[in-house]
Amino acid sequence: MSNFQDDDKNSDFLKNDEIQKSPLQERLELEERETQEKRHKKKGGGGGKGGYLFTGFIGVIIGALLVWLMMPGLVNQMPGTTGTTTSGAGKNDTTINQVATEVTTDVTKAVDKASDAVVGITNIQEVSNGGFWSPQSTSDQPAGSGSGVIYKVQGDTAFIVTNNHVIEGAKQLEVTMPDGTKEVAQLVGHDVWTDLAVISISSKDVKTVATFGNSDVLKQGETVIAIGNPLGLEFYGSVTTGVVSGKDRSVPVDINGDGSIDWQQEVLQTDAAINPGNSGGALVNIAGELVGINSMKIAESSVEGLGFSIPINSAIPIIEELEANGEMKRPTMGVSLVDLTDVPSFYQQQTLKLPKDLTTGVVITDVVANSPASKAGVQQYDIIVEMDGQKIETAIDLRKHLYNDKKIGDNLTMKVYRQGKLVELSLTLTNSDSL
Template identity: 50%
Template structure:
């Protein structure tokens, strides 16, 4: 917009209106910023209708309100789990954890929690979000994924958790951990963080020998997970469960590294635990230990292995009537491959059996017996 005035000679000269120029500059700036964001793959919408803009403002306050609604909805499905365990000398101890109500069917409801929360428990009790206590019955448990399913009376259950799709979970998205740290005095506690990593493989010692028996696949989060949070929910900003809180790295030099079992794993495993009480996995029927655990003298003397064989799973005992026994596997046989896949440890063999095979499959083992390599084929059965 231009305004005209006369100069000292009586000629008309133009003068820019400062307000109009400012508006024009702002519009140009908006287009520049928009173009910049869109060039980076970021879409932004500018609401030009004042009524719509006022009705749906993108503010920190509204974001927090949405988070609060999502958390409050999810909290109703998070419960406390108390497990009474009998010690070796007959004394009882009570452990506490968390759980998530994921299904309601008639007069019964199902709760998912961690295997380590209820392991060796003689009595189980669930405390709902409103404080109601009810007895729980174990339906099934799986130590490899650290998941367990409990059944409770559905009379006081008002909310069932919604689960997100694992493929929609991204690193950097906001995550809230809900549970009962340090027992029911802090029931329904919420901590906030982000999803720090996907598909993390964490070693798990199942038999207490300080050696990994399994690598479990988990989500990593920096949302605080404390004792008692185990079995609780890790949710997104929509209130959907993206994982079941399971563990954290508890070292003085480590801060903010916690893990949750992904939603996809939870839904798959709980389905089997509901129907069968356990997860059926193929097995060959032997006890095994790692070749790397043996002294070099035993490897070269008793096993008579070639020097180029540096890893493998050594057969300890073979159970009668198992695929291994029927195929002729013997004590001190060293398994170095299964169906062409290298076996450097018992963990490699277990991972192949549990993730790439199923009961009824044929498996060809590459085995060293008395220093001689041979192939042994067997049919896998259910454990």
Template identity: 50%
Template sequence: MFNEEQEQEQQTTNQIETQQEDMTYSKRNDKPKEKKGIGKVISAAFLGGLFATVLTVLLLSSNILSSASQDQSNESQQADSQQPEISEKVFDSEDSSVMNNLNELSEAIVGVVNIQKKNVFDKGSEAGTGSGIIYKKEGNEAYVITNQHVIEGAKEVEVALSQDERVDAEVVGADPLTDLAVLKMSADKVKHVAKLGKSDNIKIGDSVVAIGNPLGLQFSNSVTKGIISGLNRSLSVDTNGDRQPDWVTEVIQTDAAINPGNSGGALVNENGKVIGINSMKIAKQRVEGMGFAIPIDQAKKIVQELEEHGEVKRPLVGISAVSLGQVPKPYDQNIQVPKDVQNGLVIAEVKEGSPADEAGLQQYDVVTKINDEKVKNILDLKTYLYNEVKVNDEVELTIYRNGEEQTLQLKLDEAI
């Protein structure tokens, strides 16, 4: 990974709260409020009460109104451990194969249990649960994709095939930057594998469903329906917990309900194919129906690297840097750039023996371009390096040193 220090920039995007896999939630109070009335005449009150009673009976019998006790009873029911059948009303389609695909896919959506230990004497307890997708079966082993934050800090990981059936899993690899992880487990009891689709041809308004385990395994294989609300949404996220954005991720926006526990589950198109990995939502009281999924085309590349190397190999430059407007006094006196240069990345430190050192970069150099792409901050540099070039590629940096523009060639190394 990069050695660059995080810039202290003001966060300009909506704060995105990565889903924490806890089991706390507030239960709705669906009891209707009582209406009080005062009758001036006893007979009028009697007739009014009689009318209200008759009307209520008629509404209940016609299923227009449900009683509060009915609602509470329905809320307290526990999910069946068996896989649910998906109604043909999920999508407006006459193709029965679509429903069969969805039913098979639901069996490939599993629970992921994060088990942590408080000390060496602790046998381990559940720290949280999320969702996962069985995407490959190879010989006696099956592979599951999930979110990295679901298994973060785990001493052991279990995959729940149902509420009553769990198997041990091994973490093959994890990548905090993209929030993806791959698990491996025995394939003995795996019957179905998810079909992975494509995310490059989806459109706004397409019908989708989200399948996962909201609020834990009690509600496993919950299905929520929605549409694709937006494409190529760029969201700044905090990957290291310092409350500063240090990465920009492109995601699919959907209004299908995504709740804590859905992390790592599937966003599915009407053909029963996975087009995204449910990952996050905007967690604000005034916001509803804004969930986000990692596009499956992006996820496939990361998954392949995690399978092969256990990590994602990214280019290293070997600098610590901040944006031009964030240089504190009195250090800003050491920076010389023309008046028309308003943006750039100021180098604070060059790591000895790094590609930056080999290329001749120095403290107080101001980087303004990489291969003709403008660089305003550390995110711009990271985004270009991680998406456009590879380890051992050579890039051209445009810099200002002592007020003069220069270009340097830099050969990228592998981040450690």
């Protein structure tokens, strides 16, 4: 009995021992349970990599939705943009964002300064409409168009410079202003040799006058801007840009259309596009100053970017004299000319009796009665080889010497070959329509 009781006491002791655990034992058991739970999750519980990926995916979707919902507000708050909301037939609104920009460059500033001084010019000529039954029927019709530049306002009159070939043969001239209004123009004067002309209109609608620049200080490669009306008034005020390709260029010109070169036009070369209708328009520098009057281009299939403009420094004296006198008064001799190189060698030897070593000069084919040349004893078939000590090889050399170096009333000495002998003559230059 006592033994049994002893066993019960031992059993009670063990139970009391299990219940009353030390803090260390409780901590160890807790860590053991946490370790077992982690192992259980890795083996296939609800967590793991799949759970992590799913949770991340949900987060991405929620973030994207938030950005999409906030985007209209963010755009409207961006600098440099303006938001415009347009309401449609339904409840949804569409937001249109427009970027407001303002482009200002040296070129645009130059164009703003000069463009309103450039006008369109229409050449109106009398055209025969008659046929066999009504040969006398005529009407006034536009024969061509070009450009011009307003360079001066004096009282009620505005003066415009253009090319001679723009106004040539016109019965009436019509000027189209930048705002589209039209004015009847009057011819003030023109000069066939320099291809310049001056016309005038009422100044009441003139708002801008061109400022003359200095074409002598232009440099190759310097930016220039051509303003005009290529191919007619449909493309009024067109602007092209380029550079000064060359200075002091000489371009051969056939004045009377006979196929022979009569003159060498001194021009600026540019690659700014100059097309039919641009003639008479403005060539301006980057400061918006007029440095040339656009005149011509070489129109060949194998040529591109060869435009020419009359330098404004060369044009100003012509413009002033045309404005004052209506024409250019140049010194003349009173002769007709042909280059010796155009005379067949047979006639050079048999008719002119020239020395064999003489290959250049200018042959006088006709002498005007009572002209300076006639009074000085100049004869038909004299060959001019020298003027005032300057060698003369072509008719262009002769004209340049007369027009650039001499004035009306000046004395001129020249050496000519006559029947194989060298003769020296002297004459006084006067003004006449002939050379």
